[in-house]
Amino acid sequence: MTLTELRYIVAVARERHFGRAAEACFVSQPTLSVAIKKLEEELDLKIFERGGSEVTVTPLGEEIVRQAQSVLDQAGAIKEIAKRGKDPLAGALRLGIIYTIGPYLLPELVKHSIELYPQMPLMLQENFTVKLLEMLRTGELDCAIMAEPFPDTGLAVAPLYDEPFVVAVPAAHALAQRASISAEELKRETMLLLGTGHCFRDHVLEVCPEFARFSSDGEGIRRSFEGSSLETIKHMVASGMGITVVPALSVPKEPSAHLRYVPFSEPIPTRRVVLAWRRSFTRYEAIAALRNAIYACALDGVKRLS
Missing domain, CATH: 3.40.190.290 (D-Maltodextrin-Binding Protein; domain 2)
Structure with a gap:
């Protein structure tokens, strides 16, 4: 599990679309899709339901996305702590x-x-x-x-x-x-x-x-x-x-x-x-x-x- 994968699932949850999420993350859609599939396999559960024109987040996926955002916030806080030391x-x-x-x-x-x-x-x-x-x-x-x-x-x-x-x-x-x-x-x-x-x-x-x-x-x-x-x-x-x-x-x-x-x-x-x-x-x-x-x-x- 990497911060990049967590960033990808937060983007998909926000956009409700793999293509738009990939654009927001400045990567290709296959790269994003493969990374999310790898994370789902690692966790042995589905984070997203893929069907039709819109992606939906599963109930457990909602919890995972919230936790992923919290982890990203905390990771960002490390950089902010370093910045605050200067300004x-x-x-x-x-x-x-x-x-x-x-x-x-x-x-x-x-x-x-x-x-x-x-x-x-x-x-x-x-x-x-x-x-x-x-x-x-x-x-x-x-x-x-x-x-x-x-x-x-x-x-x-x-x-x-x-x-x-x-x-x-x-x-x-x-x-x-x-x-x-x-x-x-x-x-x-x-x-x-x-x-x-x-x-x-x-x-x-x-x-x-x-x-x-x-x-x-x-x-x-x-x-x-x-x-x-x-x-x-x-x-x-x-x-x-x-x-x-x-x-x-x-x-x-x-x-x-x-x-x-x-x-x-x-x-x-x-x-x-x-x-x-x-x-x-x-x-x-x-x-x-x-x-x-x-x-x-x-x-x-x-x-x-x-």
Whole structure:
């Protein structure tokens, strides 16, 4: 059993395809297949079920893949220990971030990270929460910035900030001049939502469960639209197609001629944004440095957490 074989089975489990796994490992498919077959023979069990267009992992294979990832993490930790002896922050940090945080945090975060820790470049991946959790589990990412709640996967978690929600309405809308808006008042409006898969959509539905009813009559939301990004939905709101709810960091610093952002009245709905990483990840200084770079950002309108 070798680290190379373990790396191969982790890649196949991630890609669910031998060809793509071979490409990811920079080897030929026959080389990868032979190595995995050799490992299965050594262990006297099947790690993968081969059939159809997709490879599936057997129940015992799932346990073996998890252990293989742990072994690879520990092997990588040996190199990291050696690096830390020279520079604890040396080397890239692979950071994931969800779609509804990335556009509003990353530009300033990358700037501060380069200024403060030039020896630790950020390798960025923007994706859905469920995909980021999978990439953390398989070791494709070192850490991720996400919003709670998410499934308990045994990750280490550090809170970053609590972010209030804000209502975005067309400038000519009756609510545009209000000092605040209650969640109850939104029931009578046409609501524009992010599509399924975005955790912020779920956060909005928790605040106003009526949005999920897609009611066609006068009760609740009359009609619902789904967008692929907050910025797309904002443009739809500006054109008068409805209203939406956005996180505070997405509110632009410069006033818009077509949009108004109105705060919620008490109780103000919020989401908690956190930094998560595998407990086996040993670059503690890198995690602390990333948090410092995040706290160097303006973070207007949010409550910082220690």
